[in-house]
Structure formats: C-alpha cells, structure tokens
Amino acid sequence: MSLRMPERVRRYTTDPDQPLRQGAYASPLRDERLAAILGASLGILFSICFVTGLYSHLQQNPQSWFPIPARPAGLYRFTQGLHIASGIASIPVLIAKLWLVWPRFVAFPVAKRVSHVVERIGLFPLVAGGIFMTFSGVANIAQWYPWRFSFRASHFWMAWVTMGAIVAHGGAKWAIARRTLTRPSRRPALAAADPVLGTVAEAAAGDPAGGGLTRRGLLATVAGASGLLTLTTVGQTFHPLRRLSLLAPRDPDVGPQGRPVNRGAANAGVIDLAQSPDYRLEVTGKVGRPLSLTVDQLQALPTHSAELPIACVEGWSYSAGWSGVRVRDLLAMAGADPHRTVLVESLEPNGAYRTSTLNSGQAADRDTLLATHLDGQVLAVDHGFPCRLIAPNRPGVLQTKWVTKVTVL
Amino acid sequence: MSLEPGRDDPGPAGPLFWVSAAAGWAVIAVGLRGIFTNSLDTRPANLARFVVAGALLHDLLVAPVVIVLAVALARNVPRRARAAVQAALAVSGIVALFSYPLVRAYGLATHNPTSLPHNYAANLLVVLGVVWAVAAAVAVRQIRSTPPVALLDLAGGETALDELDLLVPAQQGGVDGGGDADDQDGGEHRVP
Numbered sequence: 188m189s190l191r192m193p194e195r196v197r198r199y200t201t202d203p204d205q206p207l208r209q210g211a212y213a214s215p216l217r218d219e220r221l222a223a224i225l226g227a228s229l230g231i232l233f234s235i236c237f238v239t240g241l242y243s244h245l246q247q248n249p250q251s252w253f254p255i256p257a258r259p260a261g262l263y264r265f266t267q268g269l270h271i272a273s274g275i276a277s278i279p280v281l282i283a284k285l286w287l288v289w290p291r292f293v294a295f296p297v298a299k300r301v302s303h304v305v306e307r308i309g310l311f312p313l314v315a316g317g318i319f320m321t322f323s324g325v326a327n328i329a330q331w332y333p334w335r336f337s338f339r340a341s342h343f344w345m346a347w348v349t350m351g352a353i354v355a356h357g358g359a360k361w362a363i364a365r366r367t368l369t370r371p372s373r374r375p376a377l378a379a380a381d382p383v384l385g386t387v388a389e390a391a392a393g394d395p396a397g398g399g400l401t402r403r404g405l406l407a408t409v410a411g412a413s414g415l416l417t418l419t420t421v422g423q424t425f426h427p428l429r430r431l432s433l434l435a436p437r438d439p440d441v442g443p444q445g446r447p448v449n450r451g452a453a454n455a456g457v458i459d460l461a462q463s464p465d466y467r468l469e470v471t472g473k474v475g476r477p478l479s480l481t482v483d484q485l486q487a488l489p490t491h492s493a494e495l496p497i498a499c500v501e502g503w504s505y506s507a508g509w510s511g512v513r514v515r516d517l518l519a520m521a522g523a524d525p526h527r528t529v530l531v532e533s534l535e536p537n538g539a540y541r542t543s544t545l546n547s548g549q550a551a552d553r554d555t556l557l558a559t560h561l562d563g564q565v566l567a568v569d570h571g572f573p574c575r576l577i578a579p580n581r582p583g584v585l586q587t588k589w590v591t592k593v594t595v596l
Numbered sequence: 597m598s599l600e601p602g603r604d605d606p607g608p609a610g611p612l613f614w615v616s617a618a619a620g621w622a623v624i625a626v627g628l629r630g631i632f633t634n635s636l637d638t639r640p641a642n643l644a645r646f647v648v649a650g651a652l653l654h655d656l657l658v659a660p661v662v663i664v665l666a667v668a669l670a671r672n673v674p675r676r677a678r679a680a681v682q683a684a685l686a687v688s689g690i691v692a693l694f695s696y697p698l699v700r701a702y703g704l705a706t707h708n709p710t711s712l713p714h715n716y717a718a719n720l721l722v723v724l725g726v727v728w729a730v731a732a733a734v735a736v737r738q739i740r741s742t743p744p745v746a747l748l749d750l751a752g753g754e755t756a757l758d759e760l761d762l763l764v765p766a767q768q769g770g771v772d773g774g775g776d777a778d779d780q781d782g783g784e785h786r787v788p
Binding site: 333 | 609610612613616619621622624625626628630631634637639646650651655682686687690691693695698700703705708710712716719720
C-alpha cells in the first residue's frame with residue numbers, strides 16, 4: 188500500500204504474471220518476449236486479413252490490370268473464409284497485446300528523442316486502427332450498423348491506415364523482437380537458481396511460481412480463446428464444423444431450400460416482379476439476334492449442372508448443385524462473340540449490387556450459369572427466381588439474383 | 597521493467613526504423629487520402645468518432661476495469677485455482693465481447709430470415725459453460741497434483757511456497773511473506 192498509484196498500476200499491468208510471485212524469478216526480457224510473440228502473431232493475422240481483403244476489394248472493384256481468373260472455382264470462398272476467420276482469431280491476440288503494453292500509453296517521459304516521438308505518434312493509428320478493424324468487422328458479420336459510414340469503404344481505407352502503422356511499428360520493434368524471439372531465454376528455472384528449493388517447489392506444485400497464470404499459461408489462454416472463437420464460428424464456411432458453430436452469424440444449412448441468403452426477395456423489392464407473367468430475360472448489346480425469353484422458354488433451354496460455392500463477403504459459404512443455361516451458350520444463341528465482357532442486371536430497382544460484370548474469362552467459363560435450379564429444385568424467389576448468375580471464384584454479392592438483362596459489351 | 601522506455605532503452609533508431617517509418621506512413625497516407633477522397637462513403641467525421649472512441653474505450657474503460665478485476669481475483673481466489681480462473685475469465689470476457697452484437701440481435705433489423713439463426717444468448721451460455729468446466733477440471737488437477745498438506749495450506753492463500761520464498765533472498769530481493777496482493781509487488785523490483 189505504500190507504493191504510489193502509478194507505480195502500482197505499472198507493476199500490475201506491465202507484468203503478465205501479476206499479481207503473482209513469479210516476478211521473483213523472471214528474466215528481464217520476458218515481457219518483451221511475450222509482447223514480441225503476440226505482436227508477431229498479430230502482424231501475421233492482420234497481414235492475412237489485408238491481403239485477402241485486398242483480393243476481395245479487387246473482386247468487387249475490377250481493375251483492368253488484374254483480371255479476376257475464373258479458376259480455381261473455390262478460391263474466393265477460401266480467401267474470404269480465411270479473411271473472416273483470421274480477423275476473428277486476431278481478437279484475443281489484440282486484446283492480450285493491448286493489455287500487455289497498455290502501461291506504455293501512460294509512460295513518462297513521453298519521449299526522449301525524435302525517433303521516440305515518431306514511434307509514439309504511430310501508436311495511435313496502430314491501436315485505434317486495430318481496434319476499429321476488428322470491431323467494424325465483427326459488427327458487420329453480425330449485420331450491426333451503429334455508424335453512418337459505408338462499412339466497405341471505411342473498412343477498406345482504414346485497413347491501409349492500420350497496415351501502414353503495422354509496417355512502421357514492425358520496423359521500430361524488429362531488432363528487439365528478433366533478439367527476444369531468437370534467443371532460447373526463459374526465466375531461469377527455480378531449480379537452476381537453487382537446486383534444493385527448486386526441486387521441492389516444482390515437485391510440490393508442478394509450477395514453481397505458484398498460483399496464477401504463467402507467461403506460457405497466458406499464451407495458452409490467448410491461443411485457447413482464438414481457437415474457441417474459431418471453432419464456434421468457422422462452421423459457417425467449413426461445413427464439417429457446422430454443428431460447433433454456436434456463435435456463427437449464419438448456418439450454411441438454414442434458409443429457403445436449406446441455404447442462407449444475404450438479401451431476400453422482400454428486402455430487394457422484387458417479389459412481384461420476379462413472379463410476374465411479364466418477366467423476360469433479355470440478351471442485348473453486341474449480339475447478332477437479341478433474345479427475349481419467358482420463364483418457360485428459359486427453363487426449356489439446354490441446361491448444364493455445376494457444383495459451385497456461394498461465398499459471402501461476410502465469411503459464410505456453402506457449396507451447392509446449380510443447373511441452368513450456360514452464359515456462353517446464351518451468348519452463342521444470341522450470335523455474340525463468346526469472349527466479351529458481359530453486364531448482368533437484376534430486377535432489383537436499386538441497391539449497390541443490382542448489376543455485376545463478368546470478364547471475358549468468366550463469361551466463357553464452362554460453369555458460368557444463369558441458374559434456374561438449386562439442388563434439383565426450381566430456385567426459390569429468395570435465391571433469385573427466375574434465374575440467377577452463378578460463376579466460379581466470385582463473391583456472393585456478385586452472383587446477381589433475379590437476372591432480367593444480359594448485355595454483351 | 598523491460599516494456600518501458602527506461603535508462604537502458606536506447607529506443608528505436610537506425611536505418612530500418614526510419615525506412616519502415618517512411619514506408620508505413622506512406623501507406624497510412626494512402627489510407628487517409630482514400631478516406632477523404634471517398635468522403636461520401638467514408639463520412640470522415642463519423643468514421644473518426646468511431647476510430648477515436650474505440651481507442652479511448654479500451655484505454656480508459658476496458659483496460660482499467662480488467663486491472664481492477666485482476667487485483668480482486670488475486671486477492672480472493674486461492675492460489676492454486678488462480679491460473680484456471682484467470683484464464684477462464686479472460687476467455688469468457690473475450691467470447692462475450694465477440695457475441696455481444698449477436699446476443700443483442702441487431703442483425704434482425706435487416707429482416708433477413710437467414711441472419712442470426714441461433715439463440716445466441718443460450719449458445720453463449722453453453723460455450724461459457726464449457727470454458728468453466730474445462731477451467732474447473734484444470735484447477736482440480738492442479739490441486740490434486742499438489743504436495744502433502746504439510747507443505748501447502750489448502751485453506752488460505754498463504755502456502756508453504758511463500759515460506760520457501762523467504763528463504764531465497766537472492767532471487768526474491770527481500771522478505772515479503774504473507775498472502776495478500778500487496779506482497780505480490782515483491783520480486784524483481786526490489787532487486788537493488
């Protein structure tokens with residue numbers, strides 16, 4: 188009780204084993220080592236999120252210098268599942284890391300030299316960015332929008348801010364992290380310090396330090412928390428673990444026809460339009476013979492079946508059997524060049540995803556379909572009746588539903 | 597304490613520091629530029645509020661609360677159950693934090709019948725139940741693997757190990773037996 192408050196705060200917070208007695212046997216580097224392990228893990232997880240997020244961004248904002256390949260068919264499903272899983276797994280690591288270094292935010296003197304100032308300023312985008320990225324990601328997969336900005340744009344641009352801060356921080360900590368991670372140092376075991384007492388104590392408790400979490404215990408706790416969050420959510424994209432996904436925002440087996448959707452027909456305002464006798468599928472643009480097909484004509488076209496995943500940007504996915512007319516067959520029927528870019532439009536009156544574009548490779552792929560059937564049944568209206576686009580290696584939001592117009596560009 | 601900039605900490609320096617600082621801030625600038633050139637979507641004022649609030653919420657609320665909890669735990673939980681309780685509390689807090697928007701079911705506002713298909717409050721309780729069951733098993737194992745009663749006082753926080761500590765002045769840096777949390781402040785700080 189005789190200690191001044193800042194001193195007490197410092198000791199309770201900088202020492203991962205507090206309030207324990209293990210500090211007595213500590214290596215002076217042990218905190219750095221733990222911070223380095225957590226920091227490196229976080230750097231890896233955030234980098235995975237950044238790269239997979241960039242890929243998702245390029246999928247949704249096609250660039251001429253990066254034509255999205257049609258194959259492998261499950262690539263986006265994998266990368267986006269990994270994006271969400273890595274983000275979720277990073278939460279305990281981030282929290283533990285923040286807890287470990289928190290006293291540094293109240294450390295005085297604030298800085299002693301220019302490089303310190305630069306480093307400490309960089310901590311704000313690092314910490315605030317890390318918290319924002321995980322918070323906004325978790326809120327988004329739970330479809331919770333307490334903000335007014337666009338999630339997609341803000342999450343994307345803040346990812347650059349956060350990643351830049353990670354690069355700067357990595358450079359500042361590289362030497363110290365390397366030093367602490369490469370040396371085998373641990374705190375000297377009690378047995379080494381005093382063979383007699385050490386042997387007695389270790390035999391006694393199995394833990395010479397006594398009751399609380401050891402450094403290794405803290406790492407195990409963080410790994411356990413990451414593992415638990417992963418186990419209870421990853422079944423939304425990794426089907427074998429579906430029964431364990433108690434905390435997943437989606438179940439890949441729950442929804443119309445046993446499949447989830449991100450935007451139902453009611454939300455899209457297309458229930459009447461999709462079921463109207465006036466519905467037509469039009470094929471226009473650079474075609475020899477424009478087509479205008481009724482639902483019956485559409486369903487009478489030669490069909491092709493394919494097993495393809497729907498992979499939502501929010502991290503859930505499922506693979507299903509789709510059948511319908513191949514886009515390339517439709518283009519051939521309309522007398523169009525099969526190697527052109529194709530614009531697909533929905534009946535949806537508005538919405539960010541009422542249209543999508545197939546690049547020439549995607550449009551020509553053997554499995555790119557305007558599907559009329561899902562797992563052998565006529566599409567439910569929530570799944571895009573009368574027909575929906577389904578193509579390999581695409582985000583679900585680009586698998587346009589309630590397709591009414593195909594324009595060859 | 598090694599995590600604090602101190603006398604023996606020269607701080608970051610050298611070409612690697614400055615090169616990565618320059619590269620990092622260039623990438624940060626890309627992000628900031630994107631935020632401001634897409635301000636119709638990113639709404640910088642609203643975004644800034646959430647970014648700053650997240651950091652402040654952690655630094656001024658979450659971190660201090662965790663510290664207070666940790667101190668309370670150290671004072672009230674018997675020593676050999678402490679590790680398991682600490683771990684279980686940390687995992688529970690993290691899982692609860694993650695589950696918060698699911699339990700509150702904010703996503704139902706989107707009127708998508710396939711969103712949030714579970715009873716997340718019940719599922720959270722199941723997950724926490726598993727966490728605490730594992731923690732209890734670990735604690736029991738820890739207690740069973742402990743030495744004869746002669747060495748350890750099972751009832752109190754004070755154990756024979758505390759007495760052993762008294763005998764190791766070279767490492768302990770001082771005499772500080774006793775079971776309350778204050779004595780936990782001993783250790784390397786007292787090394788002259």
